[in-house]
Amino acid sequence: MGKKQSNTTRKHQQEVVVLSERDRAVFVDALVNPRAPSKRLAKAFMAFWKNKKR
Numbered sequence: 001m002g003k004k005q006s007n008t009t010r011k012h013q014q015e016v017v018v019l020s021e022r023d024r025a026v027f028v029d030a031l032v033n034p035r036a037p038s039k040r041l042a043k044a045f046m047a048f049w050k051n052k053k054r
Contacts, residue, residue, distance in 0.1 A: 019027065037045070
């Protein structure tokens with residue numbers, strides 16, 4: 001199988017993760033109510049953004 005064909009095939013595959021009720025509730029809560037970014041993450045983002053603008 002060629003590289004392009006192989007990438008196309010992988011694109012359409014799915015993986016199912018089975019979660020408990022508690023895990024599902026925690027996951028959905030994290031999506032709906034995300035934490036604020038930490039100072040370290042904000043600093044890393046600003047460094048990335050400055051380098052990208054160059």
